[in-house]
Amino acid sequence: MxxxxxxxxxxxxxxxxxxxxxxxxxxxxxxxxxxxxxxxxxxxxxxxxxxxxxxxxxxxxxxxxxxxxxxxxxxPDADRLRVVDQYGKIFLDDHEEESKADFGDEYFRPExxxxxxxxxxxxxxxxxxxxxxxxxxxxxxxxxxxxxxxxxxxxxxxxxxxxxxxxxxxxxxxxxxxxPFYSGVTILEANVADAAKNSPNVNSLLKGGKIMGLNNSKTLSMSAKGDGSIDFYAGWRVEDSWAKDSGIDFGDHQQVMDWFRKEYAGWGDIWLELFKNAGTTFNPRPQYCMxxxxxxxxxxxxxxxxxxxxxxxxxxxxxxxxxxxxxxxxxxxxxxxxxxxxxxxxxxxxxxxxxxxxxxxxxxxxxTELMHSPDGLRKLLQMFEGPAGTAAE
Ligand SMILES: Cc1cc2nc3c(=O)[nH]c(=O)nc-3n(C[C@H](O)[C@H](O)[C@H](O)COP(=O)(O)OP(=O)(O)OC[C@H]3O[C@@H](n4cnc5c(N)ncnc54)[C@H](O)[C@@H]3O)c2cc1C
Incomplete structure (x- = not known):
């Protein structure tokens, strides 16, 4: 030394x-x-x-x-992922796999x-x-x-x-x-405490693991945490000045819900319980890259x-x-x-x-590009499953 x-x-x-x-x-x-x-x-x-x-x-x-x-x-098992569409319909489900990789396996990614x-x-x-x-x-x-x-x-x-x-x-x-340069995608992040009570439907769908929801160039990502809360973030294409330009008060859940309903038009109501019951202020983060x-x-x-x-x-x-x-x-x-x-x-x-x-x-x-493209769900499934992953077409 x-x-x-x-x-x-x-x-x-x-x-x-x-x-x-x-x-x-x-x-x-x-x-x-x-x-x-x-x-x-x-x-x-x-x-x-x-x-x-x-x-x-x-x-x-x-x-x-x-x-x-x-x-x-x-x-253990918090790495199990579900890939879903805008309604929460499951297209890929790690929870169905019986045997799992473990320490020492190249593909084991413990959470x-x-x-x-x-x-x-x-x-x-x-x-x-x-x-x-x-x-x-x-x-x-x-x-x-x-x-x-x-x-x-x-x-x-x-x-x-x-x-x-x-x-x-x-x-x-x-x-x-x-x-750094702007990647084109901004995320809006928050947390729901005591998810079993405050977000029961998403909590059941999450099953202690992770969810990636995709539709029409937008994503919604969630992970269950050890304290019973859910961390979630929406990701979509927008100018990097959006947080300032939007005029939204990110501490006001109603304003954020109104934005979500409009920006994520066509997404199921199941996700609203996240936005309604978030226990934190919403944190907008334009995604930069070196x-x-x-x-x-x-x-x-x-x-x-x-x-x-x-x-x-x-x-x-x-x-x-x-x-x-x-x-x-x-x-x-x-x-x-x-x-x-x-x-x-x-x-x-x-x-x-x-x-x-x-x-x-x-x-x-x-x-980032693939998931925020118009047919991001199909492309992501293809990435995970190979060319057979065409279920979402
Ligand atoms: C929503 C979201 C989801 C993510 N998901 C994943 C994921 O699933 N997997 C993954 O690998 N990565 C993920 N990342 C990225 C990951 O969080 C970061 O890459 C990682 O935390 C970087 O570690 P770091 O130690 O470099 O910096 P940080 O974790 O940012 O730590 C920096 C530390 O420096 C301190 N600090 C900052 N400024 C100062 C200052 N001026 N003076 C003194 N202290 C200071 C901070 O308080 C902090 O403790 C995610 C990021 C975000 C935003």
């Missing part, structure tokens, strides 16, 4: 990418601090459940020595909620690794170090900075001027992982998996004694990341 000897590493962001990196680096004996804007670890991690993949998310957990801990908290994944990673770190309530405002070079400025007036210094601060990274612009051919010259003491490096829409389920694989590859590069210096070590990681993202980002954009 000669490159990291006597170096202090600041990881910005305690998401899955940043925490996985902290764990992997601490295993090798590196000095790591994670700065996170959330006030504490109790802040509820929002968002849909995550499926971890064999060659990326699960591999990183394995290398981090956390697979046994993961097996205690993942949610975990964001909160338990964050806790699993936090619990694996040395005490006081994460400093909460540290919302980064900016960083500045100070000799060979970085000075970090937080919104609450605190400052810190570090030898190496890793931007793991997600979609709106404050670190990215220090590394590269390359900006350019697939992005590339920059490596810096000697700063880099990016996860969404900060390669934001993409959620339609291939790769975001968290790529964040965790970044963490693994960066940790291996930084602790590789055959690397002559930090710049080459960072460059070695970034080249792997660029090449991987060019491929995965393309797959993601292809899926």
């Amino acid at each position: 000669k490159l990291l000897k006597d170096k202090e590493i600041a990881i910005i962001g305690a998401g899955p990418g940043g925490l996985t990196l902290a764990r992997l680096l601490q295993q090798k004996g590196a000095a790591v601090i994670v700065y996170e804007r959330d006030f504490n670890r109790e802040v509820r991690a929002q968002g849909a459940t995550l499926d971890l993949h064999y060659e990326s998310g699960l591999l990183a957990l394995e290398k981090a020595g956390l697979m046994e801990a993961f097996k205690q908290v993942y949610r 975990i909620d964001r909160g338990p994944l964050r806790n699993l990673l936090l619990d694996s770190l040395q005490p006081d690794t994460v400093i909460w309530d540290r919302h980064i405002r900016s960083i500045e070079a100070e000799g060979e170090k970085w000075k970090i400025f937080f919104q609450n007036g605190h400052t810190a210094t570090a030898d190496i900075v890793i931007g793991a601060d997600g979609a709106n990274s404050k670190i990215r612009s220090v590394v590269t001027p390359i900006k 350019p697939l051919d992005q590339n920059w010259e490596a810096h000697a003491n700063i880099t990016l992982i996860g969404d900060a490096a390669h934001l993409m829409p959620p339609y291939a389920g790769e975001g968290v998996n790529m964040a965790m694989l970044d963490a693994l590859q960066l940790s291996e590069s930084l602790t590789d004694d055959s690397q002559p210096n930090l710049k080459t070590a960072i460059g070695h990681y970034e080249q792997q990341m660029f090449e991987r993202f060019a491929k995965i980002g393309q797959e993601t954009l292809d899926n």
Whole structure:
């Protein structure tokens, strides 16, 4: 670990990418601090459940020595998917499959909620690794170090900075001027607590798993969470300024329901119970993507992982998996004694990341396009089942 000897590493962001990196680096004996804007670890991690993949998310957990801990908290069967049309009619049903893949199988993609994944990673770190309530405002070079400025007036210094601060990274612009582009699709996301009571029909259809509903260039995605709630998001093609232009008050369920009825005209009434009973405000998120051919010259003491490096829409389920694989590859590069210096070590990681993202980002954009095309349901079934998947025609 000669490159990291006597170096202090600041990881910005305690998401899955940043925490996985902290764990992997601490295993090798590196000095790591994670700065996170959330006030504490109790802040509820929002968002849909995550499926971890064999060659990326699960591999990183394995290398981090956390697979046994993961097996205690993942949610068996939460990965079972139903693909439905606008009325909730089922066209593909994983629940019908009796035998299922298991750990060690390439196609096994176990689900975990964001909160338990964050806790699993936090619990694996040395005490006081994460400093909460540290919302980064900016960083500045100070000799060979970085000075970090937080919104609450605190400052810190570090030898190496890793931007793991997600979609709106404050670190990215220090590394590269390359900006994301709009994918053409916006999502509107919310959560229904106690779904058995508040959304009984969708809850029954969901059966503890996931649903992807498609019709006429629009999607509605749902996942059951371990706390009995349902996370859901509508996805459709619209200008990226829609949230502002629409004039909708996203805290007003009636206004959002009126929008859904109009925008998703022809969809069955079953979905209304989600919009009516959402326990959270609705969160509009235009889906941006980093350019697939992005590339920059490596810096000697700063880099990016996860969404900060390669934001993409959620339609291939790769975001968290790529964040965790970044963490693994960066940790291996930084602790590789055959690397002559930090710049080459960072460059070695970034080249792997660029090449991987060019491929995965393309797959993601292809899926986003396919699902939001007029005959998205048929195309998705074909993708899952091969040319025989013509039931929806
Ligand atoms: C609706 C939706 C569904 C998704 N579904 C899936 C899926 O099924 N599978 C999948 O693989 N991916 C999915 N994704 C993508 C996935 O959530 C991200 O790719 C993943 O969380 C990226 O991890 P990360 O650690 O890079 O960033 P994040 O998870 O965004 O974590 C960043 C962390 O940095 C902190 N932070 C941000 N700014 C600052 C700052 N200025 N100062 C300090 N801290 C800061 C944040 O609070 C957060 O803790 C989905 C995304 C969305 C929006």
